[in-house]
Amino acid sequence: MTAVTQNLPKFISDLGISIIGEKCYSSLVKNLDVGDVECLKYSLSKGLGIGIVVGGSIMKVPQLLLILSGRSARGLSLPAYVLETLAYAITAAYSYRNEFPFSTYGENLFLTIQNTIITLLIIYFPTPSLRNVQAIGPQLAIASAASVASAVALYILPKDILSLLQMATLPLSLFSKLPQIMQNARAQSTGQLSAFAVVSQIVGCLARLFTTATEVGDLIVTAGFALALVLNLVLGAQMWMYWGNDHREDFGKTQIGSLSEKEKEDWASERQGRVDVVVTPKSPVPRHTASPSGRKWARKVD
Template identity: 80%
Template structure:
């Protein structure tokens, strides 16, 4: 077998060397030394890393399709996606500036781009009331400018500042998931939240813990993936509990002619709704009614 593995075509050998390095390629492929534990772990890490990068490039596509097909972002938390996108962007910039292998962070680049689109769609499809749809264009403009400014700032920040920001991704990851978890719990539904995206994130965090420990060894990055894993598992549990359930709506019984204090009603500008309650009149006694001639009659009392 070694006679075959040592004479593979150049494009196969070059690809193998570029992925796992000359040392591990010679040991595992050419010499078939499956007892080389270090190279086996390194090769497994590289394979998982490349798989995660490829999966990350399409991970949020089902979520995008759900929003576009329904023309609604119901159930998705805007603060959650803003914070999650910022955390992805910081991790991408931090890894790139520290010359980490692309296979250890590449999916964060694709997730940043996909999350940015989803965030803009959440703004574009307001879900609460017609009043919120009046300033969509201005909100989209502000969000676009803020995104561009954040990207430029992350690019020009020195490495020392990026290290602090990377440490800040720990609370960012926590606070990016809590609004979505809270919203799911209150609505007793996950709305347009994509099950594929949540399950993929759980699998990706598990694999990233292994690849980061094997290839990078950065405790800050490892802690971030560990926290993200726990929070994604919580989202996965909510998907399982609320599967197929519609959003919970509270209805309150009110008296006839009265309006509940919690009831929200939208009315056109300069108009208001007025409830007129007509009190029913008691019947008038016959002896008090007027005759057709206009005279009133009364019972004679002896």
């Protein structure tokens, strides 16, 4: 078997070496040494990391589709998404500036981009009670400018300040989830929150704890993923508790007591599939057109 693994095509061997390194490639692939625990852990970490990066690139797509298809961001907390996006962006910038392997932080870059789009959609599709058409345009412009300015600032900040910001992602992660958790509890519903995104974040945090401990060993980053895991588990529990509690505002759920008498009658007619036809009565026949005998003629309409 080693005769085959030692003579693999060059593009395959180059790819393997680029992922797990020369040492582990020689041990695990060329020599088939499955007893090399250190290289096994490292290779597993690399595989998980690449899988998380790929998954992170589409993790929030179902959430985006839910908002666009329903043309509503009902149930999504704007402060929660703003803080979560900032935490993702700081982690991506901190990891990039410290030259960590892309497989250990790549999903943060993709999640930052997707969360930015979702945040803009929350502003574009506000809840009906908060809708102000004239203010949507300026709010979108301010949010877009703030996103660009934040990206530039994170790219040019000194590393020591960026390290402090990375420490700040711990409270950011906490406060980014609390508004969404509180909103879900208050409404007894998760609204347009995507179950796929929540479950994916739970799985991703579990895998990230392993990959960070194996490849990076940064306690600040590890603590951030641990806190995010706990908060995502709370959101997952709410998804399970409030599943099906979709309180949509539609005409069929409007309280009848709040309608006028005519609206009640119209609503009842529509519910029964019945349309009332009102026939305007004709004016009375003038006295000079009456019959000579003085009788009043009437026609019975069946």
